Structure formats: structure tokens, C-alpha cells
Amino acid sequence: MLRCEYHVAQQLVWDADFRRAFLSSPQQTVQERYPDLKELGRFGPQQFCGIEEAAYYRVASASRASKAVFPRGHQLVIAYGGLRFFEVLLADYLDAPRPWDAVYEVFDGYILGPHMLTVARKYPWSDGATWIVPVLEYEWARWHTRRVIEGWSSIMPKRGRLTEGACLVAADFDLLALLAEIDRLVSAWVPPEVYVWRARPGSGIYRAGIFAKNKDIAEVRLSEDTFDTVRAVADDPTTPIDPQIQEALIEIGLLAP
Amino acid sequence: MHFSEIKPLGIGLAADLGGNKPDWRQFLNSDEPELRFAYLNVAATYDQLGKVQYHIDDLVQAGFPFVVHPINFNPVDPADEPDTIVEGTVALARYLRARWSGQDAGLWMWQGQYMGEFLMPAVLDEESACEVAAKACFLNCIMPCPFLLENPPVGFSIESMHMLDFMARVSSEADCGLVLDVGHLIGYQFASGRSLHDMPLDRFPFERVVEVHLAGLMRRVSGPYTSFYDHHGHPIDSRCWTFLEENIHRMTNLRGLTLEQESCENRFVADHLRRAHRLVREQRVFTDVTL
Numbered sequence: 001m002l003r004c005e006y007h008v009a010q011q012l013v014w015d016a017d018f019r020r021a022f023l024s025s026p027q028q029t030v031q032e033r034y035p036d037l038k039e040l041g042r043f044g045p046q047q048f049c050g051i052e053e054a055a056y057y058r059v060a061s062a063s064r065a066s067k068a069v070f071p072r073g074h075q076l077v078i079a080y081g082g083l084r085f086f087e088v089l090l091a092d093y094l095d096a097p098r099p100w101d102a103v104y105e106v107f108d109g110y111i112l113g114p115h116m117l118t119v120a121r122k123y124p125w126s127d128g129a130t131w132i133v134p135v136l137e138y139e140w141a142r143w144h145t146r147r148v149i150e151g152w153s154s155i156m157p158k159r160g161r162l163t164e165g166a167c168l169v170a171a172d173f174d175l176l177a178l179l180a181e182i183d184r185l186v187s188a189w190v191p192p193e194v195y196v197w198r199a200r201p202g203s204g205i206y207r208a209g210i211f212a213k214n215k216d217i218a219e220v221r222l223s224e225d226t227f228d229t230v231r232a233v234a235d236d237p238t239t240p241i242d243p244q245i246q247e248a249l250i251e252i253g254l255l256a257p
Numbered sequence: 258m259h260f261s262e263i264k265p266l267g268i269g270l271a272a273d274l275g276g277n278k279p280d281w282r283q284f285l286n287s288d289e290p291e292l293r294f295a296y297l298n299v300a301a302t303y304d305q306l307g308k309v310q311y312h313i314d315d316l317v318q319a320g321f322p323f324v325v326h327p328i329n330f331n332p333v334d335p336a337d338e339p340d341t342i343v344e345g346t347v348a349l350a351r352y353l354r355a356r357w358s359g360q361d362a363g364l365w366m367w368q369g370q371y372m373g374e375f376l377m378p379a380v381l382d383e384e385s386a387c388e389v390a391a392k393a394c395f396l397n398c399i400m401p402c403p404f405l406l407e408n409p410p411v412g413f414s415i416e417s418m419h420m421l422d423f424m425a426r427v428s429s430e431a432d433c434g435l436v437l438d439v440g441h442l443i444g445y446q447f448a449s450g451r452s453l454h455d456m457p458l459d460r461f462p463f464e465r466v467v468e469v470h471l472a473g474l475m476r477r478v479s480g481p482y483t484s485f486y487d488h489h490g491h492p493i494d495s496r497c498w499t500f501l502e503e504n505i506h507r508m509t510n511l512r513g514l515t516l517e518q519e520s521c522e523n524r525f526v527a528d529h530l531r532r533a534h535r536l537v538r539e540q541r542v543f544t545d546v547t548l
Contacts, residue, residue: 043413050484053479102304
């Protein structure tokens with residue numbers, strides 16, 4: 001069995017709350033969380049510095065991966081969630097579900113992406129900005145589709161009659177207008193506070209299906225009714241569907257024949 | 258095969274196999290002998306045999322020498338290695354006809370996740386030394402070539418003994434050879450709050466060092482604290498060269514000096530190769546090896 005010390009070491013560099021408690025009171029913190037561990041050894045200032053550096057490196061790696069997978073959503077995460085979001089993300093990062101069909105780097109998008117969505121859906125966003133979630137879902141759908149086009153296997157569960165790897169994205173605001181505004185802010189290198197000030201959802205709705213087609217990302221805008229129908233056949237393949245709509249969706253490539 | 262039976266190779270290179278950066282193939286048959294290297298050190302996951310074949314099958318078929326760096330074993334974990342990892346790593350070593358293999362004494366896998374650059378170093382105490390030695394014996398049995406243990410990179414350590422004493426204890430218990438990573442050692446000195454001269458070199462079994470790793474160091478400063486981390490893309494630090502120049506004569510069973518150069522600029526690699534050739538020539542190391 002792996003020694004308890006390794007669990008302590010992992011928690012020190014992944015779990016910010018544990019790390020802070022440890023740095024202020026090492027013995028007490030370890031005794032409280034790991035009562036079976038007699039002694040962890042002596043830690044001096046240079047070792048505390050090493051723990052902080054290792055923790056920073058994980059935050060930096062998560063942030064870099066987040067920016068790659070969610071190029072615009074990442075800006076919102078920084079503005080509305082800040083460092084705390086990444087601390088929450090990392091605290092149970094090694095317990096997050098991961099695909100086992102290949103060896104993935106720790107912060108591969110296939111691991112970070114789904115975990116970030118899981119955390120984002122539960123995260124107490126400042127200003128109640130839960131509308132960040134559909135932005136992340138949209139960017140994840142596109143990033144995942146790009147990966148599949150590059151030859152990676154899809155990690156999205158097969159959903160009913162949807163084409164393999166296809167994603168449905170719904171936002172109760174004008175998602176594309178918001179993304180355009182974020183692009184404007186990104187190009188101006190504005191501080192995070194400006195995102196809170198300016199990047200806000202407007203009226204309108206956005207419903208779409210995103211999937212791979214002809215080695216490219218296909219993004220199909222759907223009406224609310226059609227979206228509801230597609231989601232129903234995604235959840236339950238036996239759901240009846242208008243034959244004309246079905247034929248059109250198959251021809252487009254969102255539904256499997 | 259016991260590590261003492263390994264035949265010397267000389268100066269080797271660890272580089273991205275695709276040859277993107279550095280373009281290591283340009284050094285292979287260079288007109289300048291001091292730019293050549295004698296072997297490639299291949300670090301690959303257990304499922305990357307196809308990728309390795311794609312990039313270097315011509316060299317394998319031509320009989321070019323290889324050393325393999327497994328990255329999915331868990332040398333510090335007493336638990337058995339999963340069959341898939343053992344089979345894949347052994348297949349990789351067999352395909353490459355690896356002269357030896359070596360991996361850092363760290364926690365490379367966590368709940369099935371490959372940790373890569375986030376690996377944890379071994380706990381440095383007596384109990385851990387026994388566990389790692391037992392695992393080293395096991396890995397030596399299953400690998401088709403000698404398995405060596407490398408001192409791992411250390412950002413912070415849980416320890417009751419110095420890294421070098423730990424490696425000495427493990428290698429004695431397992432009767433295995435060692436890879437001495439100079440950058441890891443120097444980084445460890447800083448991380449553990451020791452000065453560069455505060456190493457128990459007189460107790461360290463240099464005669465067990467089969468391979469030396471040499472790479473750049475990344476200097477990191479945060480407030481009053483400075484740390485150094487082994488970084489393969491950086492120029493090799495003068496402290497690493499100095500350590501090697503002062504101690505290589507003690508390594509009586511040295512078989513390979515690997516320049517770890519992944520993502521390093523070609524011009525730095527060229528400088529490093531020239532300096533490594535000069536060092537081994539001046540110190541009369543690898544005298545029976547010709548490139």
C-alpha cells in the first residue's frame with residue numbers, strides 16, 4: 001500500500017485550503033487530517049517555498065490548459081471566478097473522471113475540459129454569473145470536435161440518435177454576440193474588471209448542434225422547437241420525430257441515419 | 258544482466274523523437290566528430306511503440322544504440338505494476354534492443370493517471386529505501402535489460418536522509434546501477450535548503466553510476482527564495498558542468514553521458530555536445546569508445 005506521506009504530499013500541492021492550513025500549522029494540520037501519520041519530518045522555509053512553487057505550477061498549468069480549451073470562457077472564469085475557481089478545480093482534480101483509452105497528460109483537455117464544466121456548473125460565481133456555463137459548454141463542444149477531427153477518439157458519450165461526438169449547446173442569451181464582445185476585450189488586453197463591466201449576456205437565445213463534418217467543425221443553429229426535438233431523440237432514440245425534420249437533420253449530419 | 262556488465266556507449270542524447278526541436282538528426286552524421294552522439298535515450302509511455310517506430314525505425318534497423326526511459330512504472334509504490342504497463346514497456350525496450358533502462362525514483366502514476374512533470378519524488382527515509390529497492394529488483398527481473406534508478410527532481414522533500422544517501426541505500430539493497438541526474442541533484446540541494454557543497458559525496462557509491470543526465474536549470478525567484486528546476490530546453494548550467502567535471506573521475510562504471518535536450522535550440526545542443534566531448538576527452542572517460 002502506498003504510504004500516507006504521498007497522500008499528504010499530493011494534497012499539499014493540489015489542495016489550496018489544506019496547503020494554507022499546513023503552512024500556518026504543519027503538525028496540527030497533518031495530525032487532524034492524517035491521524036495515523038506519526039511524523040512528517042521537518043519543514044523549513046525553503047521547503048515551504050518548494051510547496052508553494054509546486055502549487056503555483058499546477059495553477060499555471062491548469063490556467064494554460066483552460067485558455068487553450070476555452071479561449072474566451074477562460075477570460076470570464078478569471079474575471080468572475082478568479083484564482084479561487086482554479087483552487088476549487090484543482091482540489092479534487094486527481095479524482096476527476098478521465099478517459100482510459102490512452103495515456104493522457106495531467107492537464108490534457110480531455111481531462112481538464114469535462115472537469116472544468118463539472119466544477120463550473122456548481123461554482124458560486126460572483127454576481128450569480130451562471131451564464132458562464134453555456135459559454136464554456138459551447139467552447140468545449142468546438143474544442144472536442146476539433147480534436148475528433150484531428151483523429152482522437154471522442155470522449156462524449158453516445159447520445160441516442162445524435163452523430164457520434166455531436167454536442168448540443170443552449171444559451172438563453174445571444175451567445176455569439178457575447179463571444180464577439182469578449183474578442184473585442186481580449187484584443188484590447190483589458191483587466192479582468194472590464195470583463196465584469198462589459199461582457200454581459202444580452203437578450204435572445206442560442207440553440208445549436210456542433211459536430212464534425214467533412215474534416216471541419218459544423219455548427220448548426222436550431223430553432224427552440226427543433227432543438228427540443230433533437231434533445232429528446234438524443235435522450236430517447238424512440239422519441240417520434242417529424243420525418244421531414246429527421247431527414248434534414250440526417251442530411252446535415254447532426255443525426256445518425 | 259548485472260549493471261556492471263553493461264558495455265560503454267559514450268555521449269548520448271535525449272530528444273523529442275520527431276526531431277522538431279532540436280533537429281537531432283543533423284548531429285548524427287555530422288562532419289564534425291564532436292557534434293555526433295553515440296546513442297538515443299528514448300522516453301516514451303508504454304503505449305507509444307507505434308509512435309517510436311514511426312520516428313526512428315530506420316535507426317533501430319540499422320542497429321543504432323538506444324537506452325530507454327520508462328515513464329509509467331511506479332518505482333516508489335510497493336503495489337504491482339499493471340500488466341498493460343509492464344507488457345508495453347517491455348515491448349518498447351525489446352524493440353529498441355535497449356542497452357539499459359532507467360527511471361526516476363518517484364511516483365509517476367496516481368490512481369492510473371500518468372503524472373509526467375508532476376511526479377512526486379520518493380520519501381527519503383529508510384522504509385522508503387527498502388520499498389524502492391524491492392521494486393527495483395522486480396523491475397530488473399521483468400525488463401529485458403538492466404533497470405537503473407535515477408535520483409528524481411525534487412521541489413520539496415519529505416525526508417530523514419539526504420537524497421544521495423537514499424540512492425546509495427537503495428542501490429546497495431537492490432544491487433542495481435544508478436542514473437545520476439546532476440540537475441535534479443542541484444535542484445534538490447536548493448529545495449531542501451542545503452548549500453551546493455553540503456552533499457555526502459564521500460558516502461555516495463559513484464561506482465554504481467552507469468549513466469549521467471545533464472540538462473539545463475530553470476531559475477525561479479519568488480520573494481527571498483530561489484529555486485532551480487531541471488529544464489531540458491535551457492542551456493546546461495555551469496553548476497552542472499562543474500559538478501560533473503569534479504566528480505566524473507569517481508564514476509568508474511560510467512557507460513553513458515546523456516544530454517537531455519528536449520525542446521533545446523540546435524545551437525545550444527551543439528555547444529553542449531562539444532563541451533561534453535571535451536570533458537570526457539580531458540577526463541579520459543569512454544576511452545575505449547569511438548564514435
